[in-house]
Amino acid sequence: MTEILSVTNVGKSYGTVLAIRGISAEVIAGEVLCILGDNGAGKSTLIKILSGVHAPSEGTMKVNGVETILSSPRDALDAGIATVYQDLAVVPLMPVWRNFFLGSELRKGFGIFKRLDTTAMRTIAKQQLAEMGISLRDVEQPIGTLSGGERQAVAIARAVYFGAKAIILDEPTSALGVKQASVVLKYIAKARDSGLGVVFITHNPNHAYPVGDKFLLLKLGASIGYFDKSELTIEKMTKLMAGADEMSTLATELERKPGSRPSRKSEKE
């Protein structure tokens, strides 16, 4: 149980607006922390604190057990915390291996003859992706030809290769279909099994529950529960997220009034 990153009672205010308050959670190596919440629940603000974009206005933050303030994304990266954003920071028309190393290219040679070590980069990219369970027959293919799930996996593999100990995944499944989303969940499990701490942000309990170890549920900027998987069922989570009362009210509202079903046949005839 190595704790990589933890926050205790953190809050963040933008001017007079309190975006989040009193949030505590920890990211542990080899575990998946799921952060769930509806739009406006404060998920993005929390990610920004964890990834070093914003410093918290209150509360404390520990990295590898030491109290720290991450003042930039660069700081977070240096501490081994990598964030994979929704747009993945890939260039669709570039080959997979060039994307893998974009911005951190391997080079050999000296002076004006300093050049890309293309052989090493191709081999490493292929090998790292194979470890994530993606076997590409050709790392030369443009990354745009990969499926959404595979691209997500390339972004994760890239973060891991460049030294991440914890990765923060911002809604990696939200733009994907059912099948692709389950592929991404597999990659998350794979990253977890290799000893990484994973922060998985989503608004979908069905995606979070199977892969998560700890669950932080947010609503209107505050925590409405921080659970271990053993304390939670998927039904309970869904209810907490939507608000049980609101859901039953909605169910009543949406229910058909008896006899209100229009008969299409008669209209057409």
Next chain:
Amino acid sequence: MTTVSTQKDDRQIMSGRFARILRRPEVGAAVAALLIFTYFSSTTTAFLSTAGVSTWLYSSSLFGVLAVAGALLMIGGEFDLSVGAMTGTTGLIVGIMTTEYGTNIWLSIILALIFALSIGAANAYISMKTGVPSFIVTLAALFILQGANLAITKLLTGTVSIQGMSDVTGYDSAKAIFGSTLNFGGMDIKISIVWWLAVTVVASWVLLRTRTGNWIFGVGGAFTSARQVGIPVVKVRMGLFMATSAAGWLVGMLQLFGVSTVQATTGLGQEFSYVICAVVGGCLLTGGYGSAIGAAVGALIYGMTLQGIVFAQWDNNWLKLFLGVLLLLAVLVNLYVRRRAGDRS
């Protein structure tokens, strides 16, 4: 089980290699160049004569230097329409300074280069700072340079062309580098053809084998992503604009010392010719895709067609019609490539 999977893997590698060759951006242009070459060689006698070959190679080389540099800029996601006029401006700077004011020829050449680099930097700075598309910024620069070429030349010399270049002290040393003619087995090879090949080789190496090249593709392909992974996007584009302007200067020198004179109208109507060469050579207008070799082949097509039409004694207006059709075809092929690469995104 294992044998089956190995067999399948082998086959995939084979088709992968084949597909990889077809996927190269310059393949379409190479096929077109071969067809045009075959056509003019078989229908005219002059096209394949030594004098003929050196004529269309010379013509291609001048377009080629601009097309290759412009291709890099286009891959980086920007345009420079002013570079055609820049060939005239730099030639005129050297011509006027040396013939009218007796300035040292090499000093004039270097000052012209500095001028070109500053216009490139200004184009980059204005379009990056304000977000105005480089198409508009460099269109403005094109008009400014063209206007200045004519107005200032007339003002200072009273004519629209520079005479007496060959009498200038040190002319021979500059001519040796920019305007000499080499002889290979009875064929006259203008030195601009060597420059064209050198520029193509260097550009291709930078693009495919250096970090800078990777960054150029990144900046043109997905600007925000490139910035997110830490690429100095402004520097990359600034460098590309300056390199393109420098190519304009080089062509200016090649023309000036190739024919020993320069007209104030040099580059007029040529704004789009290098863009056409680059696009025919497989560059996407939207950036992020293309090749330096492709652009060089595009220029070869341009040069061969330009001279081939003369040799075939056609009306030379057919050139524009032909290039228009070729451009349209190239754009459609490129669009297909892009769709194939991005259809799952």
